[in-house]
Amino acid sequence: MATTSPARSEDASATTRQRIVTATAELFRRQGYRGTALKDITRAAEATTGSVYHFFPGGKAELARAVVIETGVAYRELFELIAGAAGSAAQAVADFFDGAAEVLAQSGYLDVCPIGAVAREVASTDDELRAATAQVFDSWTKAAAARLRADGIDSRTARELALVVVALLEGGFTLARAHRDAAILRRLGRQARSLVAAATP
Amino acid sequence: MATTSPARSEDASATTRQRIVTATAELFRRQGYRGTALKDITRAAEATTGSVYHFFPGGKAELARAVVIETGVAYRELFELIAGAAGSAAQAVADFFDGAAEVLAQSGYLDVCPIGAVAREVASTDDELRAATAQVFDSWTKAAAARLRADGIDSRTARELALVVVALLEGGFTLARAHRDAAILRRLGRQARSLVAAATP
DNA sequence: CTCTCTCTAGAACGTTCACTCTAGGGCGGT
DNA sequence: ACCGCCCTAGAGTGAACGTTCTAGAGAGAG
Numbered sequence: 001m002a003t004t005s006p007a008r009s010e011d012a013s014a015t016t017r018q019r020i021v022t023a024t025a026e027l028f029r030r031q032g033y034r035g036t037a038l039k040d041i042t043r044a045a046e047a048t049t050g051s052v053y054h055f056f057p058g059g060k061a062e063l064a065r066a067v068v069i070e071t072g073v074a075y076r077e078l079f080e081l082i083a084g085a086a087g088s089a090a091q092a093v094a095d096f097f098d099g100a101a102e103v104l105a106q107s108g109y110l111d112v113c114p115i116g117a118v119a120r121e122v123a124s125t126d127d128e129l130r131a132a133t134a135q136v137f138d139s140w141t142k143a144a145a146a147r148l149r150a151d152g153i154d155s156r157t158a159r160e161l162a163l164v165v166v167a168l169l170e171g172g173f174t175l176a177r178a179h180r181d182a183a184i185l186r187r188l189g190r191q192a193r194s195l196v197a198a199a200t201p
Numbered sequence: 202m203a204t205t206s207p208a209r210s211e212d213a214s215a216t217t218r219q220r221i222v223t224a225t226a227e228l229f230r231r232q233g234y235r236g237t238a239l240k241d242i243t244r245a246a247e248a249t250t251g252s253v254y255h256f257f258p259g260g261k262a263e264l265a266r267a268v269v270i271e272t273g274v275a276y277r278e279l280f281e282l283i284a285g286a287a288g289s290a291a292q293a294v295a296d297f298f299d300g301a302a303e304v305l306a307q308s309g310y311l312d313v314c315p316i317g318a319v320a321r322e323v324a325s326t327d328d329e330l331r332a333a334t335a336q337v338f339d340s341w342t343k344a345a346a347a348r349l350r351a352d353g354i355d356s357r358t359a360r361e362l363a364l365v366v367v368a369l370l371e372g373g374f375t376l377a378r379a380h381r382d383a384a385i386l387r388r389l390g391r392q393a394r395s396l397v398a399a400a401t402p
Numbered sequence: 403c404t405c406t407c408t409c410t411a412g413a414a415c416g417t418t419c420a421c422t423c424t425a426g427g428g429c430g431g432t
Numbered sequence: 433a434c435c436g437c438c439c440t441a442g443a444g445t446g447a448a449c450g451t452t453c454t455a456g457a458g459a460g461a462g
Binding site: 119120124125137161168171172187191 | 310
């Protein structure tokens with residue numbers, strides 16, 4: 001089964017820029033945007049302050065934007081991979097929730113989604129970063145809606161249902177992490193599955 | 202119609218402790234736990250450092266715990282108020298989402314829920330605070346399940362559906378705030394409503 | 403070899419942070 | 433009047449923050 005984490009572990013052979021982005025994404029999952037110091041990032045990525053500011057002249061905010069956008073794309077691709085392999089849209093949704101639950105438990109209850117973690121923190125204080133998170137959520141919703149339409153669900157229903165799925169996912173991350181209980185994500189996945197199944201003609 | 206915000210505005214006649222908690226809750230809604238400095242709190246509450254540490258000797262972490270617990274109780278009571286007034290569980294859920302949407306828009310897209318805002322930030326770094334958020338979410342889920350059972354929904358279904366409702370709410374806050382669009386909460390509310398209606402005998 | 407350009411290195415800077423500590427205001431009891 | 437106690441007041445402290453800046457390593461071109 002495919003894992004629901006696109007994050008690669010630190011790889012000394014990766015480019016410095018890639019190591020910085022990957023390490024930052026993982027730190028955001030643990031302690032969010034403001035909880036992550038640049039020093040944490042340079043230590044985890046085995047990079048220096050100079051390198052960070054070379055690749056991201058705008059500093060921490062620009063780096064965060066890159067993390068949000070690149071992680072967002074990776075998750076969408078992962079969903080499309082799972083969606084393509086699943087026999088139905090309902091099964092695709094269930095698979096994705098189960099994969100997320102597994103990642104959550106295996107990582108010791110780090111946040112599964114660095115984008116959602118950042119989104120609430122900065123929505124009122126960094127408008128560019130807020131817009132980046134919104135764009136990512138929108139791309140996910142559109143990808144999910146496309147998979148629902150592929151099963152014959154009408155366009156309008158697909159759009160509303162896709163929004164529900166993404167909201168359930170993000171809300172599920174909040175609840176599962178607070179309770180330190182991955183089963184919550186699996187329970188929500190089952191509900192999402194039957195919701196989609198009921199709408200499938 | 203009842204508003205979905207239990208937060209009172211600053212009132213010079215309120216006790217110092219109450220002013221501190223209220224101001225902190227509002228600051229958490231804007232900028233989260235780590236984004237809120239003690240200086241912000243003393244300024245907003247018109248209190249001094251000495252007062253804060255008098256009432257909350259454990260500092261910022263203890264104050265945050267009080268905010269989470271007290272705000273959590275207030276929201277649960279608000280839900281029960283709305284749930285009691287509504288003609289059905291489905292209507293109660295719809296009313297609550299609509300109220301939340303209104304608060305979101307009227308506040309200029311501050312977060313509606315300081316608890317959810319804090320939960321993701323601190324889940325991996327402050328276990329007491331994490332446990333407090335989990336307890337609040339649990340009390341909400343139980344309150345929602347009780348209202349569903351009151352409409353004749355069987356116990357197990359009520360429990361699962363209540364979890365879905367709370368997850369949709371928290372996920373909805375994340376999405377609506379990122380998009381700066383209260384309509385998202387209303388759309389999710391309509392979906393939640395028909396979900397509950399479909400389960401009602 | 404030398405020149406050039408990209409990237410690395412990390413000390414230094416000024417700001418802001420949570421928190422501590424000493425001092426004093428003001429009210430209720432006697 | 434006086435005392436005791438609860439609360440307010442805010443300057444001070446050391447640590448940690450994001451960012452800047454100067455210096456140099458290393459590879460490729462000529």
